[in-house]
Amino acid sequence: MRDVATVAGVSTATVSKVLNDRPDVGPEVRQRVLDTIGRLGYRVNTVARGLRSRTTDTIAILTDDLEGIFTTALMRGVEEAASAYDVSVLLANSYGDPEKERKHLRRLLDRQVDGLIIMSGNRVRPRSGPALPLPDTPYVFLYEYGMSEPVPSILPDDCGGAALAAEHLLDIGRRRIGFINGPASWEATADRLDGLSATLRAAGQPLDPTLVHHATTWSPEDGYRLTDAMLTRPDPPDAIFCASDDLATGALAAIHDRDLTIPGDVAVVGFDDRSLAVHQRPPLTTVALPLLEMGRVAGQRLLSAVNGADQHHELIKVPCELKVRASTAP
Amino acid sequence: MRDVATVAGVSTATVSKVLNDRPDVGPEVRQRVLDTIGRLGYRVNTVARGLRSRTTDTIAILTDDLEGIFTTALMRGVEEAASAYDVSVLLANSYGDPEKERKHLRRLLDRQVDGLIIMSGNRVRPRSGPALPLPDTPYVFLYEYGMSEPVPSILPDDCGGAALAAEHLLDIGRRRIGFINGPASWEATADRLDGLSATLRAAGQPLDPTLVHHATTWSPEDGYRLTDAMLTRPDPPDAIFCASDDLATGALAAIHDRDLTIPGDVAVVGFDDRSLAVHQRPPLTTVALPLLEMGRVAGQRLLSAVNGADQHHELIKVPCELKVRASTAP
């Protein structure tokens, strides 16, 4: 920078002003400085800038599960939002261990990160506050939520997603809708049941409680078993909504094995929109978790907090999207 | 830091020495400083340290595919290695776009990262050098390789992995081994064929060329089709090795559908060890890609380069591991 100043015949203060697009620089001086910077290939030292300006243009993702099936899509959303503002993203993995979380937080604070995204790669559930108090550093929760911390939590709208599935099944004329829910220990399952049941009730087609099952695992095997059981009834369902694509995969197999047609005899809708959904035979209609968008929202909310926006306790539910495929569309 | 110095009655230079475990501090002074640091809850400012010491204890992962199926495991390995040395990891996603890669590199260099891991989340293949010359910043390639850059590339040992599968099948007495390879445009497929064929030849049981197939996609459907074709032969194989778990999934289904037993009539081995492998019926024996270990090795090699170790052009092949499950073990 001193070199640039010397060559351009100005002070380093002026170079700095040009670099930071300050208005108080004359146009011809600005141009001269810009030219010199280009000619010399000068690049700002972000570390020095950070020391002086007390802001590092860096945020961190602290996750409990770097290998969760939803982690990458969430991270990509965050990275996208951050990159758009020339903010870099640090990655830290706590493995869900509070001790590791504390160590990472300490390191990240030492590094003067501007903000933190505390993220689960796993499932929506409440969690306690950060393992270290963060009085001066904004943060948000992503795909999990705080109970009382004065920050937003970014979540999928599971209830609304299930409602989309319900409306779609009603639209295509289904009247007996079976529901295979996931393990009750997953909070999202309650929301998905609520969305389905409220929508059907509002349409005057209340859910038959004997057609509602809680699987004990998310596996295709459970989906198969529960679907098969429903198909043996004298009054089998004409549609089955599954709370995950894995369950739905099992449902498809069970329907096939009984030589029923999909969606002719039984329509099937999944949840999540994992990559396997589109590869089913027939391709599976499913409710897509808005992971990318959730990541983006988390990044944007965090960055506005970094820039001084107020934060308060808040659950932000990002809408899901229905992907209609052949398992409901003949 | 000045506060600590004042309270402990020493100079900031001494505090710094204590912080950095320099030997030239008296034991009682050291203890006094340590106590004061604890009492005041002092934390070093990494940014200031970085400015002065010209090292940031930060490396970056620059990937072309943040959502690749192998990305998270690779990243976790890198994160683990870095964390062990108290080094932080920045994440950047180029989407495989050289222009984006250049932009990210520029930003990362401005941030004075100590080193870079240039990673594919996709597949092994050669690539050109970094989109920006990196004269002063060490880097390594991960899950892809440079043609001539003087740096190591960390890759899976596909050839050795296929050899493991071959040895295992010979061990359990199989003599007619079919091979369903992936699309030839993936470099790894050549290595996997080599490993299989060399091992069988060495054992005096050369591969029957009519039992070697190149699928056009990695999909279960292709695995099904090619397996089914082999099973209609008068001399069907007693084992099928597939170059991916997805292909193997199709193979399992085809064998089932012909009412043959696994592994009794036909043993099946996959490749990759994706999570679906263990959930097959029967659970699938497969060659595990050493993703975690590859990430670790990449991190360690990079960090030793950061610490001054010499680098040269080198392909580091990390051994795969055979996971024996019920599809070969009765």
Place this chain on the structure above:
DNA sequence: CTGAAAGCGCTTACAG
């Protein structure tokens, strides 16, 4: 063994 001084590369009041 300890400390005074310089300096890493910037930005920011402030004076002119």
Place this chain on the structure above:
DNA sequence: CTGAAAGCGCTTACAG
């Protein structure tokens, strides 16, 4: 509109 000066919070020769 431009620049001299101070300072962000550390570390590092160097002197004692």
